[in-house]
Amino acid sequence: MAPVFFTVYALFAILRWGDDLIHDFFPQLFPGAGLLILLAFITLVGLLTKLFVFNWVMEGLEHLFNQSPVTRLIYSSLKDLFSAFVGDKKKMFSQPVMVMLFKESGVQKLGFITKQDLEVIGVKGMSAVYFPHSYNFSGNLYLVPKENITVLHDFPAADAMKFIVSGGVTNIENMNQEK
Numbered sequence: 001m002a003p004v005f006f007t008v009y010a011l012f013a014i015l016r017w018g019d020d021l022i023h024d025f026f027p028q029l030f031p032g033a034g035l036l037i038l039l040a041f042i043t044l045v046g047l048l049t050k051l052f053v054f055n056w057v058m059e060g061l062e063h064l065f066n067q068s069p070v071t072r073l074i075y076s077s078l079k080d081l082f083s084a085f086v087g088d089k090k091k092m093f094s095q096p097v098m099v100m101l102f103k104e105s106g107v108q109k110l111g112f113i114t115k116q117d118l119e120v121i122g123v124k125g126m127s128a129v130y131f132p133h134s135y136n137f138s139g140n141l142y143l144v145p146k147e148n149i150t151v152l153h154d155f156p157a158a159d160a161m162k163f164i165v166s167g168g169v170t171n172i173e174n175m176n177q178e179k
Contacts, residue, residue, distance in 0.1 A: 014035060015031065015032045015034075015035050017034075017035075018032070018034035018035030018036075018037075018038050019031060019032065019033065019034035019035065020034065021034055021038065022034035022037050022038065062075070094112075094157045095112060095113050095151060095152075095157065096110060096111070096112055096151075096152045096155050096156075096157055096160035096161075097110070097111055097112065097113055097129060097149050097150060097151050097152060098110055098149075098150045098152055099111055099129055099131075099142070099144050099148050099149055099150075100148040100149075100150075101148075108150075109131055110131070110152075110160060110163070110164050111129040111130055111131040111132070111142075111164075112129065112130050112132075112157070112160070112161075113127055113128070113129055113130075113149070113151075114128045114129065114130045114141065115127060115128035118143060123143060125145060125146055125147075126143045126144060126145055126146065127143070127144055127146055127149060128141055128142075128143055128144075129141070129142050129143075129144045129149065131164075132161065132164050132165060133165075134164060134165060134166065134167035134168070135165065135166075135167055136165075
């Protein structure tokens with residue numbers, strides 16, 4: 001029952017959050033309308049950014065955000081994070097790897113290569129590997145010798161992320177059967 005409860009609770013919290021944001025402007029709307037309005041607004045802005053006429057507005061906003069060190073840090077970090085999952089850079093988390101942490105004991109850790117080559121920062125023979133945390137939406141970035149990395153070609157990235165975030169309790173056999 002716990003997964004059902006927490007899923008329903010999370011959906012309810014998201015709906016309520018959307019309603020709370022819109023309630024001041026449209027107090028008479030039905031429950032859930034706030035989230036629908038926000039999704040419609042985000043979709044509309046996304047469509048407008050694809051139009052040539054609207055590009056200058058987005059470039060102007062980006063230029064404005066890049067003027068201050070604080071807004072530049074926040075904006076560029078969020079832009080890179082979102083594009084890693086849904087943008088042109090989403091291939092960053094497309095290759096799961098297994099990294100040898102301790103050769104003596106054979107301890108290994110699952111992660112994703114984010115930068116194959118680090119020579120641009122003066123580090124040779126190393127790759128950047130992101131290790132998501134289990135039961136959390138955070139992780140750590142390690143610089144790992146390339147010889148300690150094993151690419152998992154037959155393990156889809158989405159399944160690897162699900163496996164890691166679940167703490168390894170997700171049944172891999174069921175993931176393969178679903179496909």
